[in-house]
Amino acid sequence: MFRPDGTPREGSKLLYQRLSSLSDGELIRYQQSAERALLNLGITFQVYSDTEGTEKIFPFDIIPRIIPADEWHTIETGLRQRITALNLFLSDIYSDAKIVADGVIPADLIQSAATYRPLCKGLKPPGGIWCHVTGTDLVRDRDGQMYVLEDNLRCPSGVSYVLENRRVMKNTFPAVFANSHVRSVSNYPGKLLDTLQHLAPRHISNPEVVVLTPGIFNSAYFEHSFLAQQMGVELVEGRDLVVHDGHVHMRTTRGLQKIDVIYRRIDDDFIDPLAFRPDSVLGVPGLIDVYRAGRVALANAPGTGIADDKVIYAFVPKMIKYYLGEDAILPNVPTYLCWIDADRQHVLANLDKLVVKAANESGGYGMLVGPHASEKERAAFAEKIKAAPRNYIAQPTLGLSRVPVIVGDSIEGRHVDLRPYILYGKDIFVLPGGLTRVALKKGSLVVNSSQGGGSKDTWVLSAGNGNGTHHGNGGGLPP
Amino acid sequence: MMLSRVADSIYWMSRYIERAENIARFINVNLSLMLDQQMEGQNQWEALVHITGEYKQFTEKYGEANMENVIEFLTFDKEYPNSIFSCFRAARENARTVREAISSEMWEYLNRLYLRLREQSNQPRDFLEEEGNQFFTDIRLSGNLFDGITDNTMTHNEGWHFCRLGRLLERADKTSRLLDVKYFMLLPSLSDIGTPYDELQWSALLRSASAYEMYRKRHGRITPANVVKFLMLDHEFPRAMLYCIGRSEESLHDITGTPRGSYSNVAEQRLGSLRSDLAFTGAEDIIRRGLHEFIDDFQIKLNAVDTAIYTTFFEMRTPGAGEF
Numbered sequence: 062m063f064r065p066d067g068t069p070r071e072g073s074k075l076l077y078q079r080l081s082s083l084s085d086g087e088l089i090r091y092q093q094s095a096e097r098a099l100l101n102l103g104i105t106f107q108v109y110s111d112t113e114g115t116e117k118i119f120p121f122d123i124i125p126r127i128i129p130a131d132e133w134h135t136i137e138t139g140l141r142q143r144i145t146a147l148n149l150f151l152s153d154i155y156s157d158a159k160i161v162a163d164g165v166i167p168a169d170l171i172q173s174a175a176t177y178r179p180l181c182k183g184l185k186p187p188g189g190i191w192c193h194v195t196g197t198d199l200v201r202d203r204d205g206q207m208y209v210l211e212d213n214l215r216c217p218s219g220v221s222y223v224l225e226n227r228r229v230m231k232n233t234f235p236a237v238f239a240n241s242h243v244r245s246v247s248n249y250p251g252k253l254l255d256t257l258q259h260l261a262p263r264h265i266s267n268p269e270v271v272v273l274t275p276g277i278f279n280s281a282y283f284e285h286s287f288l289a290q291q292m293g294v295e296l297v298e299g300r301d302l303v304v305h306d307g308h309v310h311m312r313t314t315r316g317l318q319k320i321d322v323i324y325r326r327i328d329d330d331f332i333d334p335l336a337f338r339p340d341s342v343l344g345v346p347g348l349i350d351v352y353r354a355g356r357v358a359l360a361n362a363p364g365t366g367i368a369d370d371k372v373i374y375a376f377v378p379k380m381i382k383y384y385l386g387e388d389a390i391l392p393n394v395p396t397y398l399c400w401i402d403a404d405r406q407h408v409l410a411n412l413d414k415l416v417v418k419a420a421n422e423s424g425g426y427g428m429l430v431g432p433h434a435s436e437k438e439r440a441a442f443a444e445k446i447k448a449a450p451r452n453y454i455a456q457p458t459l460g461l462s463r464v465p466v467i468v469g470d471s472i473e474g475r476h477v478d479l480r481p482y483i484l485y486g487k488d489i490f491v492l493p494g495g496l497t498r499v500a501l502k503k504g505s506l507v508v509n510s511s512q513g514g515g516s517k518d519t520w521v522l523s524a525g526n527g528n529g530t531h532h533g534n535g536g537g538l539p540p
Numbered sequence: 541m542m543l544s545r546v547a548d549s550i551y552w553m554s555r556y557i558e559r560a561e562n563i564a565r566f567i568n569v570n571l572s573l574m575l576d577q578q579m580e581g582q583n584q585w586e587a588l589v590h591i592t593g594e595y596k597q598f599t600e601k602y603g604e605a606n607m608e609n610v611i612e613f614l615t616f617d618k619e620y621p622n623s624i625f626s627c628f629r630a631a632r633e634n635a636r637t638v639r640e641a642i643s644s645e646m647w648e649y650l651n652r653l654y655l656r657l658r659e660q661s662n663q664p665r666d667f668l669e670e671e672g673n674q675f676f677t678d679i680r681l682s683g684n685l686f687d688g689i690t691d692n693t694m695t696h697n698e699g700w701h702f703c704r705l706g707r708l709l710e711r712a713d714k715t716s717r718l719l720d721v722k723y724f725m726l727l728p729s730l731s732d733i734g735t736p737y738d739e740l741q742w743s744a745l746l747r748s749a750s751a752y753e754m755y756r757k758r759h760g761r762i763t764p765a766n767v768v769k770f771l772m773l774d775h776e777f778p779r780a781m782l783y784c785i786g787r788s789e790e791s792l793h794d795i796t797g798t799p800r801g802s803y804s805n806v807a808e809q810r811l812g813s814l815r816s817d818l819a820f821t822g823a824e825d826i827i828r829r830g831l832h833e834f835i836d837d838f839q840i841k842l843n844a845v846d847t848a849i850y851t852t853f854f855e856m857r858t859p860g861a862g863e864f
Contacts, residue, residue, distance in 0.1 A: 103636070103651045277637050290640035301543050314698065314795070314853045315541045 072241070072522045073127050079237045080124065085470055088123075092467050095123045095229050104225045105283055119222055120515030122466045123233050126477065126497040127241075130524035136199065136207060136481065137491045139391030142381060144195055144483050147212065147368050149384040151191040155181045155364060165383050166376050170400075173451055174373060175421045176366030178329060180336060184353065186362045187260050188486075193360040194253070194324075195483040196220065196496075199391070203460030208394045210478065212374060214365040216326045219496040220249060220482050221284035222516050224291075227494070230518040243520040244493035249482070250291035253324075256486030257292075260358035261321040268321035270294045271311065273302070275327050275343045285326050299327070304347035309357045322358045323348075329363045371420040371454045372398055395457060399450040408455040409446065412439045415455040416506075417446065430506060432458055461506055464517070466499055476500045478508050479519065493521040542698050546641050548854035549634040550699050551706035553642075554690070556631035557650070558707045560624045561683025562714035563614050564676040566592055566721065569748035571673050573741065574607070584721075585610040591717045592622070611668065616661045624679060625661055628654045642703075643693035646686070653682050680750075701791040705849070708791070712784035713842050715771055716835045718749055742767050749779045768831065769823035781838070782818045789815055795853075807848035814841045 064070055069077035080088065099118045128136075153160050154171060155178075161168045171177055196217025198210040227246055231238050254270065261268030274285035276298050289296035301311050302320070310317035325332060331341040336349035351357045367373060375396040378389040397404040397415070408415060412431045419427035429442045446453045463474035481495035497517040498508035508514040570584050586605035589598045592614060601617075602609040617623040621630070632654040639647050660667075668675060687707065694700050722745050742762050746752040751770065754777055759766040774780035789800070789811050798804040803812055817838075826834045 100655065101652045102648055103639075272640075277633075286636075286639040290644070294640075295543055295546075296640045297543065298545070301545055312544050313541045314544055314547050318541060 070127070070129070072129050075237050075241055076125065076127065076234070079234060088467065088472075089470055091233050092123050095121060095233050098229050098232070099225070102225065102229075103283070104222070120499075120501055121222075121226060121229070122499060122515055122517045123230065124465050124467060124472070125230060125234075125518040125520045126464050126479075127520045127522065128479075130522050132207075133493065133521045134524075135390065137493075139207075139209075139389070140197055140481060140483055140491050141489050142385065142387060142390050143197070143209065143212070143377065144192060144485055144489060146381040146384045147195075147214065147377065148189065148191055148485065150368060150380045151362075151365060152189050153384075154367060155184055160380065160383055163383070165379050166373070170372055170451075171367065174367050174370040176329075176370050178337075178364040178367070180349070181362070181364030184362065184364070187262070187358060190485050191362040191365050193256050193260070193362075193485050195485070196480045197483065199479045199481065200394070200459055201462040201479075203462070205462075207391055207479075208459070209377070209391050210394055211371075212369060212377070213480070214369050215328060215361060216281075217480070217482070218281040218284050218326075219480055219498075219516075220492070221287040223482070223492070223494055223496050223519070224249060225287070226516060226518040241520060242523045244523050246492055246494040249492050250288060252484050252490050252492075253288065254292040254294070256484045256490075257322045257324050257358075257360055259486040260360060262355050262358055265321070269319060270322040270324065271297045271320055273297055273299070273323050273325040273327055273332075275299075275331070279326075281326065288324075299343045299345050302345040302348070304345060304351055307351060307354065307356060309345065309348060309351050320357060322360065324360045329366060332359075332363065371396070371418055372400070372451065375454065394459065397455040399446050399453040399455065404455075405446065405450055408453075409443055412443060414458060416458055417442055417453055417455045420452050420454060430458070433504075433506075458506070461500075464497075464499070466501070466515075466517075468501075468503075473503070475503070476506055476508065477517070494519045495521075542641070542702075544854050546638045547699070547702045548850075549638045550641065551702045551849070551854075553631045553634035553638070553650075553706070554703040555706040555710040556627040556634065557683050557686050558710035559622065559714065560627035560631070561680050562711070562718070563592060563622070563624050563627070564679035564683075565714075565748045566718065567611060567614060568673065568676045568680065569718070569721065569744050570607075571676070572747065573744050587721055588614070591721050594620075608665070611672075612665070616665075618661070625657055628657050638699075641699050643689070645689050645693045649686060649689055653686075698795055701795045702853075705788050705791045705795075708784040708788035709842065709846065711779060712781045712788070713839060715749060715779050715781050715784070716838055716842075718745060719768065719771055720832060720835050721745070722831075738764075746771075751777060751779060765823045765827060768826055772826065773818060773821070773823060782815070785811065785815045785818060792849075805848070805852045807845060807852045810841065810845045810848050814838075814845060817841070 063073070083091070096118060099121055105118050150160065158168075158171070160166050161171060192214045194217065196213045196219060198213060199207050200210050201207050223246055257270045258268055261270075270292070271294055272285050272289040272292075274282060274296055276282065279285070286296055295311065297311055303310050303312060303317065305317060309320045309323070311320055327343055330338045332344040333346060333348040334341045334344055335346045337344075348357070348359075349363065352359055352363070368377070375393065375398055378393055381387055381389045397408050399405045399408055408417065412429070413434075415431045417429040417431065422428070429438065431439060434442070461476040461478065464477050465472045466475040468475075477497050477499050479495050479497055482492040484490040484492075497519045499515045499517055500506055500508045501515045566588055570588055573584060585607055588610055589595050589605055597620065598605070598610075598613050602613055613620060613623065615624045618625055618629075620626060628650075632650050635642060635647050635650050690700070690703055694703070722741060739762050742764065743752060746755050746762075746767065749771060755762070755767065755770050758770060758774070758777075770777060770780065772781045775783060775786065777783055789808075792808055792811055793800050796804055796808065798808055801812075803809040
């Protein structure tokens with residue numbers, strides 16, 4: 062929001078003036094009324110480990126994060142490039158695996174990934190598209206450069222908060238909003254429905270699309286319900302569905318009803334007990350058979366998690382080069398792969414400076430933030446790394462950019478990341494906005510909602526309104 | 541056509557809201573009787589527990605059936621599944637599982653209602669002393685508001701009909717129990733029949749069903765036979781049992797498409813037969829046979845209708861979505 066010299070950046074001036082004109086009490090009141098609005102709207106998530114009232118509002122900060130048009134242009138172009146390459150990779154890896162044959166990625170790295178699904182070999186999803194919905198995590202380092210932290214090719218969540226946060230923000234700062242030329246995010250549900258309908262295996266004008274949720278106790282249940290409602294489609298649970306006569310049906314008050322497209326928010330492991338985990342009660346027995354036969358579409362396709370493996374992730378820039386002949390527009394965070402001897406030696410020698418992550422975990426679980434860990438914790442992690450080097454990667458501790466956040470009755474800087482959303486159907490759509498997640502604990506680098514993170518509205522400014530120029534260290538606080 | 545699970549949740553969502561509203565009505569009638577008369581107030585509260593709740597559960601936890609205890613039990617008790625609080629909680633939980641099937645106005649209103657009540661439930665009960673009547677009147681009003689929001693924001697499709705079905709069946713049941721309250725109150729004072737004191741009780745009863753003025757327009761003088769006639773057998777008064785049963789039958793037939801006067805499943809058969817039971821009975825017959833016995837019989841048949849709706853439309857679904 063500010064330049065290094067402490068003056069507001071282009072595009073942030075109006076907001077800065079409005080915030081400056083408020084007394085402290087007023088700002089807090091705005092914040093409280095926004096929180097009250099979210100509670101009344103029931104915009105909540107579940108915390109698994111929390112027994113007392115499992116439903117919480119996702120902490121929300123009313124000071125928006127502003128992204129100028131030129132910066133967004135780079136992000137959007139980079140994301141398009143990346144998702145194109147990732148889809149080519151998935152098609153390749155589950156058919157001829159040319160990228161392995163050509164020696165770009167070692168075969169055993171693919172085979173040893175927990176999210177690799179041999180069952181998907183030979184699958185040909187409609188249009189060769191595997192990832193219809195992606196929510197890529199981006200972070201900005203102290204040098205102002207945006208890096209890709211994770212691709213989230215399976216069931217990325219959070220887009221509902223983007224839409225609902227925006228709704229609350231319009232009520233909180235209507236005048237600033239109206240004059241800031243913020244790009245709209247409200248057409249996301251419509252675009253998502255288009256993307257899903259495009260997948261329908263039967264050539265009919267009005268395919269039956271459903272959203273498949275694990276149920277009300279899932280942390281993202283609100284979002285599943287919200288998206289189904291906004292698209293006007295049924296929200297189903299596994300027990301609502303049944304495979305019958307080679308098709309997937311839902312159980313209705315008038316008997317069985319055929320389904321064409323499933324936007325599933327259940328991981329591969331749980332989606333079909335006959336194909337994957339036999340103990341899953343969330344899924345639909347026989348679903349994968351119907352899918353293989355091309356009689357139902359799944360978004361996202363099964364098997365996409367292979368590219369979420371943090372070791373495979375490290376190869377994405379090479380994939381972009383291999384499939385597209387281009388350099389990556391958005392770089393990866395530099396990543397040390399512990400299965401490579403030299404990298405492992407470096408990681409073990411520098412644990413106090415690095416962030417170590419398990420290759421197959423997400424949501425901030427299974428990681429070690431070296432600089433914040435105790436000697437004992439680091440030693441324990443070193444043993445884990447030595448025992449299973451394939452399962453660990455390490456990255457430098459980034460100087461994540463900070464943005465102003467209301468804390469108690471003052472404003473302080475907190476670390477943030479950004480998760481934009483990409484839809485890939487007939488064409489690629491990048492939602493101009495995204496979920497800005499905030500690490501609410503002072504100094505913390507972990508922004509996940511399951512770990513005490515909050516969110517902010519993200520304002521992507523439209524070009525041609527003096528919003529294009531971007532200076533300095535990108536969004537940081539004044540020093 | 542809709543998901544069985546969703547239909548079930550909508551049906552129970554509206555039943556629970558109607559249930560909470562009616563519990564508030566029961567309490568209102570007792571509160572106003574206490575103000576209006578010098579009768580010894582205890583047994584009317586005990587009667588309320590008999591009518592609306594599980595007597596055993598109440599006495600084990602609270603002991604004496606005085607006003608404070610009964611109000612606490614019926615209003616705020618989080619463990620008693622049919623307290624007003626529990627009803628709102630259950631209605632909201634059901635709504636939360638079908639948010640995509642109802643209008644956002646319905647959800648937001650219900651969510652706010654629940655959050656407000658939850659806040660109140662954690663405060664000391666002092667406010668009930670001064671504002672008790674208003675508190676319960678507000679709860680009655682919120683039930684009506686929810687119905688209005690439902691009627692005006694939700695497409696009158698199958699889901700809406702399940703909503704209406706749940707609401708009207710619950711209301712029929714509760715109006716019958718309201719009449720039963722009177723029966724319990726009369727037990728120790730048969731000599732009061734026909735006295736001004738008796739009329740006071742019937743008036744309070746009518747008011748708690750929002751029926752006082754409408755009754756006056758229809759029948760004028762208050763007589764037990766006419767009150768029974770009005771609250772049980774009226775075709776046009778929206779809280780009368782026959783009205784509720786008749787209109788819920790309409791919704792049931794709109795759901796299935798079966799022509800009225802015939803049936804294609806057990807639910808239609810039982811509901812149709814219950815409607816004719818009521819439609820072809822006179823108030824004098826009912827009183828002669830015994831009001832309480834008639835109501836008892838009615839409630840048993842109503843439960844059979846509910847069971848039939850479950851097996852016809854909802855079965856194969858989650859346990860615990862709602863049983864009475």
